[in-house]
Amino acid sequence: MRKQIAAANWKMNLTLQQGETLLDEITAAGIALASNQQVIFAVPSPYLPMAEARLGSFADFDASAQNIYHKESGAYTGEISAAMLVSLGIKFVVIGHSERREYFSESNADLAAKVDIALKHELTPIFCCGEPLEIREKEGQNAYVAKQLEESLFHLSADDIKKVVIAYEPIWAIGTGRTASTEQAQEIHAYLRSVIAKKYSDAVAGEISILYGGSVKAANAVELFSSPDVDGGLVGGASLIPAEFIAIIKALK
Ligand code: PEP
Numbered sequence: 420m421r422k423q424i425a426a427a428n429w430k431m432n433l434t435l436q437q438g439e440t441l442l443d444e445i446t447a448a449g450i451a452l453a454s455n456q457q458v459i460f461a462v463p464s465p466y467l468p469m470a471e472a473r474l475g476s477f478a479d480f481d482a483s484a485q486n487i488y489h490k491e492s493g494a495y496t497g498e499i500s501a502a503m504l505v506s507l508g509i510k511f512v513v514i515g516h517s518e519r520r521e522y523f524s525e526s527n528a529d530l531a532a533k534v535d536i537a538l539k540h541e542l543t544p545i546f547c548c549g550e551p552l553e554i555r556e557k558e559g560q561n562a563y564v565a566k567q568l569e570e571s572l573f574h575l576s577a578d579d580i581k582k583v584v585i586a587y588e589p590i591w592a593i594g595t596g597r598t599a600s601t602e603q604a605q606e607i608h609a610y611l612r613s614v615i616a617k618k619y620s621d622a623v624a625g626e627i628s629i630l631y632g633g634s635v636k637a638a639n640a641v642e643l644f645s646s647p648d649v650d651g652g653l654v655g656g657a658s659l660i661p662a663e664f665i666a667i668i669k670a671l672k
Contacts, residue, residue, distance in 0.1 A: 512545065
């Protein structure tokens with residue numbers, strides 16, 4: 420059975436001490452996850468050892484990197500390699516967040532290379548896709564996100580694509596307070612799954628977790644996650660507030 424996942428994306432927020440307090444408050448809630456559930460914290464890179472240390476004793480609570488570089492090692496000042504993440508005990512990495520695509524010009528081809536190096540090092544990519552507002556207004560979202568999957572993921576074998584977590588994040592809903600409706604989320608998640616099924620098989624598509632991201636909060640998580648093809652959420656703003664993120668974890672199916 421595919422995993423239901425609550426993933427926090429702290430982005431470039433919080434001091435180390437604030438991050439420690441946030442993790443301590445969330446883990447102190449004593450949430451017992453079901454065997455199909457997983458909680459992930461994508462923290463700023465300097466905080467990865469702290470997060471790993473704090474989460475280590477909580478089963479299925481894990482830290483994640485927010486980005487990775489596609490080269491093995493070398494003269495790439497400021498970048499972080501897959502091997503470095505693995506050496507810290509990290510198992511997850513967010514790849515292709517819309518902010519990376521927009522502010523750092525990461526293309527679908529760049530992201531394919533990042534997915535490849537992550538999988539080579541047995542890191543689980545949390546691959547983000549999603550359309551901007553002007554595409555949604557023209558009802559072009561399905562073709563837009565299908566192209567993102569085709570160009571960044573569909574070179575993978577069936578065995579490898581099953582290791583990827585997909586996060587559908589409509590850009591118009593990220594940090595805007597504007598959420599896709601439950602129907603909009605279910606519709607495009609089901610579409611993404613059908614595209615994967617067509618390329619691979621129903622069985623492969625059925626094993627891939629597809630998270631929704633875009634202004635998820637305690638007040639809408641239960642409804643969003645109740646959709647059959649929505650396997651949890653990637654959460655920015657609300658993941659910085661302990662009570663909000665605790666409620667979001669508890670909203671997982
Ligand atoms: C995100 O950062 O991926 C995100 C979805 O942010 P927010 O929840 O704040 O919209």
